[in-house]
Amino acid sequence: MRRLMKKFFSTNNPETIAILGGTGDVGTGFALRWGKSGHKIIIGSRVREKAETAVAKLLKSVPNLSVVAMENRAAAETGDIVVLTVPAAHQISTLTSVKDVLKGKILVDATVPLMPPKVGTVQLPTEGSAGKRAQELLGDDVMVVSAFQNIAANLMKTDVNIECDVLVSGNKKVARERVIQLAEDAGMHAWHAGPIDNAAAAEALTSILIQINKRYPISHSGIKIVGGSHD
Ligand SMILES: NC(=O)c1ccc[n+]([C@@H]2O[C@H](COP(=O)([O-])OP(=O)(O)OC[C@H]3O[C@@H](n4cnc5c(N)ncnc54)[C@H](OP(=O)(O)O)[C@@H]3O)[C@@H](O)[C@H]2O)c1
Known part of the structure; x- marks a missing residue:
């Protein structure tokens, strides 16, 4: 635990991370954790003033964060790595609005395609x-990397040790490696989970965790990968 927290608060390789929809719950959690570990954060929003309000709130709670506000498109253009944290219903419209400025970059997608009101039932999109x-x-x-679907936003927004592992899918190993490092910087443990086709498994798992949270007297259920050595 001590080792994890030490890593959480310092990164050897600071990057500028643009969070589209960064004014929301997941975006705020990422901004706090990556900001505290030394990354520069851009809070993206459809409305610049909303991003500015979110930045002021973040700075009030952690004054030494390196965090600025931009509209989503400027954020996507400026960030080294771009993270998408908008509701599933607006994933495609948001990505379409920034598509041309994402070329050559990693796009981290945290979208869980839940279909309210049946959020405890897996309903993956036709794709x-x-x-x-x-x-x-x-x-x-664009190197899309899918990750973080199984981590509750309200845990991310605190300094608690997150025990749920992160499954990281994407077609390029080098991109997955960078996102695994970002997960570690945020105090989580992450695993290569194969190509982007495998994102379906992590996205679907969220509905199962929701069922478990409802059925058992635990909150924030998560997963941990276990196993012995190959020898
Ligand atoms: N909540 C969780 O525990 C959790 C955990 C893992 C993954 N996820 C996934 O992460 C994503 C974000 O979740 P969240 O709970 O942070 O969502 P959220 O707080 O409901 O929304 C995030 C942001 O999305 C933007 N947004 C809202 N309506 C939009 C629209 N019509 N078009 C474009 N942007 C819009 C808003 O930003 P602006 O108004 O500033 O533009 C909002 O602050 C979702 O896909 C969710 O499935 C959630």
């Missing part, structure tokens, strides 16, 4: 998953 449809929309010039 197979939200991650897959993002990759198809953006094309091979």
Whole structure:
């Protein structure tokens, strides 16, 4: 635990991370954790004033964060890595609005394609998953990495040790490696989970965790990968 928290508060490789929809719950959690570990954060929003309000709130709680406000498109253009944290219903419209400025970048997609009110039932999109449809929309010039679907936003917004592992899917190993490092910087443990086709498994798992949270007297259920050595 001590080792994890030390890593959480310092990164050797600071990057500028643009969070589209960064004014929301997941975006705020990412901004706090990555900001505290030394990354520069851009809070993206459809409305610049809303992003500015979110930045002021973040700075009030952690004054030394490096965080600025921009509209989503400027954020996507400026960030080294771009993270999408908007509701599933607005994933495609948001990505379409920034598609041309994402070329050559990693797009981290945290979308869970839940279909209210039946959020405890797996209902993946016809493309197979939200991650897959993002990759198809953006094309091979953008490295889509799907991750963080199983981590509750209200845990991310605190300094608690997050025990749930992160499954990281994407077609490029080098992009998955960078996102695994970002998960570690945020105090989580992450695993290569294969190509973007496998994003379906992590996205679907969220509905199962919701069922478990309802059925048992635990909150924030999560997953942990276990196993012995190959020897
Ligand atoms: N909540 C969780 O525990 C959790 C955990 C893992 C993954 N996820 C996934 O992460 C994503 C974000 O979740 P969240 O709970 O942070 O969502 P949220 O707070 O409901 O919304 C995030 C942001 O999305 C933007 N947004 C809202 N309506 C929009 C629209 N019509 N078009 C474009 N942008 C819009 C808003 O930003 P602006 O108004 O500033 O533009 C909002 O602040 C979702 O896909 C969710 O499935 C959630």
